[in-house]
Amino acid sequence: xxxxxxxxxxxxxxxxxxxxxxxxxxxxxxxxxxxxxxxxxxxxxxxxxxxxxxxxxxxxxxxxxxxxxxxxxxxxxxxxxxxxxxxxxxxxxxxxxxxxxxxxxxxxxxxxxxxxxxxxxxxxxxxxxxxxxxxxxxxxxxxxxxxxxxxxxxxxxxxxxxxxxxxxxxxxxxxxxxxxxxxxxxxxxxxxxxxxxxxxxxxxxxxxxxxxxxxxxxxxxxxxxxxxxxxxxxx
Amino acid sequence: xxxxxxxxxxxxxxxxxxxxxxxxxxxxxxxxxxxxxxxxxxxxxxxxxxxxxxxxxxxxxxxxxxxxxxxxxxxxxxxxxxxxxxxxxxxxxxxxxxxxxxxxxxxxxxxxxxxxxxxxxxxxxxxxxxxxxxxxxxxxxxxxxxxxxxxxxxxxxxxxxxxxxxxxxxxxxxxxxxxxxxxxxxxxxxxxxxxxxxxxxxxxxxxxxxxxxxxxxxxxxxxxxxxxxxxxxxx
DNA sequence: CGTGCAGTTGAGCAAATTCAACGCTTGTGG
DNA sequence: CCACAAGCGTTGAATTTGCTCAACTGCACG
Numbered sequence: 021x022x023x024x025x026x027x028x029x030x031x032x033x034x035x036x037x038x039x040x041x042x043x044x045x046x047x048x049x050x051x052x053x054x055x056x057x058x059x060x061x062x063x064x065x066x067x068x069x070x071x072x073x074x075x076x077x078x079x080x081x082x083x084x085x086x087x088x089x090x091x092x093x094x095x096x097x098x099x100x101x102x103x104x105x106x107x108x109x110x111x112x113x114x115x116x117x118x119x120x121x122x123x124x125x126x127x128x129x130x131x132x133x134x135x136x137x138x139x140x141x142x143x144x145x146x147x148x149x150x151x152x153x154x155x156x157x158x159x160x161x162x163x164x165x166x167x168x169x170x171x172x173x174x175x176x177x178x179x180x181x182x183x184x185x186x187x188x189x190x191x192x193x194x195x196x197x198x199x200x201x202x203x204x205x206x207x208x209x210x211x212x213x214x215x216x217x218x219x220x221x222x223x224x225x226x227x228x229x230x231x232x233x234x235x236x237x238x239x240x241x242x243x244x245x246x247x248x249x250x251x252x253x254x255x
Numbered sequence: 256x257x258x259x260x261x262x263x264x265x266x267x268x269x270x271x272x273x274x275x276x277x278x279x280x281x282x283x284x285x286x287x288x289x290x291x292x293x294x295x296x297x298x299x300x301x302x303x304x305x306x307x308x309x310x311x312x313x314x315x316x317x318x319x320x321x322x323x324x325x326x327x328x329x330x331x332x333x334x335x336x337x338x339x340x341x342x343x344x345x346x347x348x349x350x351x352x353x354x355x356x357x358x359x360x361x362x363x364x365x366x367x368x369x370x371x372x373x374x375x376x377x378x379x380x381x382x383x384x385x386x387x388x389x390x391x392x393x394x395x396x397x398x399x400x401x402x403x404x405x406x407x408x409x410x411x412x413x414x415x416x417x418x419x420x421x422x423x424x425x426x427x428x429x430x431x432x433x434x435x436x437x438x439x440x441x442x443x444x445x446x447x448x449x450x451x452x453x454x455x456x457x458x459x460x461x462x463x464x465x466x467x468x469x470x471x472x473x474x475x476x477x478x479x480x481x482x483x484x485x486x487x488x489x490x
Numbered sequence: 491c492g493t494g495c496a497g498t499t500g501a502g503c504a505a506a507t508t509c510a511a512c513g514c515t516t517g518t519g520g
Numbered sequence: 521c522c523a524c525a526a527g528c529g530t531t532g533a534a535t536t537t538g539c540t541c542a543a544c545t546g547c548a549c550g
Contacts, residue, residue: 120402159397170354170361176408177338177340
């Protein structure tokens, strides 16, 4: 049992701006502009969310699908004892809100100021019914999400060192390039993602640093010094 | 870090019988016979697998989809340090082998003597391209599996007591009825499913028993005596 | 009746958490 | 411009949890 985040105090400071959909601007996600992409953009609207704003809540009707245009999003669930488990971080180009059913099983918040492409699910589903390519894409997206989730499970049975190492490798792989990552999320976010406490995350990072595996020039910035050591930890 | 199963000795005793497909017999899964069901049965063949036989391996081409007709199946992955993580248990009526991509990410084995309906994935995908209802079904199945996997993640951040309690509740909910469950799997299987050791599982069960929350008349049989206590633990 | 396997139990230990204190940065108000 | 509060991150010490190693029981099978 661990404590993790209880109820976070800064959420309500920025309440979700339910602004009006604006016309989709130039899209700069990371995936190529395939037909599915284009459909999404035509059907959807880009919405801005300030840092820590809620994008949807745990039991909201799952009316929309979302794609990150810029910024970073986290999905999470609060357990009844107050702990928080983060389901995933979504970077530009990633889609989220794919759970089945009529209601979301997770909540979603903006980690940083974020722009999100929002598409009505029913529109997409209707389109999928007519266009097999769209249906296939929808299926693939979900299957990929499933695969990622299964990998998370493997993560969660490992030691703290292994979890942190895997996390760093994952984030580096998903970030622009090179051996350096700018982590957009707090230690608490990382801890709640990995199922650890902030203290353990912090300690693990310092221990990796003193082993010359990584460098931590500033708390949000990490440089990978010895990638093979990390890979060895990765299991 | 934990040890869990290293390499299990009894696997090779029963090698996978690659028997010839037999005509689908009367289907007795738990889901209703919708059109999708019927398609599956028409396209597929029921294959028998003896206890502990491998149904598919981790890097096998993901050529088929599977549905449990009778018996129980486990999917799992072996980590490079020898530990085993069980991805899930599949009871009659459940489908497995849904991961995306060309290769399976998990292996699958029969927990008990099992009959499995096997359907060529390409056949189903081709059908999905023509029939939107099938496509939708395929999507729904995957989305449901995703949801279940997300719930597993919540399980894995909890304490040993909570994990075992959740497991018992899950199995009871999925089993025929009543407050009693016949667990088809070994303690090792349970441990590798919950990310614990067999000792911890065993101790937790005895502790639940001495708290009068459950009864364990025989090691594979569990009676739930105080469901609300279990639910309280469930988080 | 002995062997092997599955499960339980116990004692010691290692890892991660809890509780607590402290430093650093940032933002705010006087 | 400075003082100070608040948030974030790090570090230390004590504690708890679950793991490791080991012994032992019950049971099935030859």
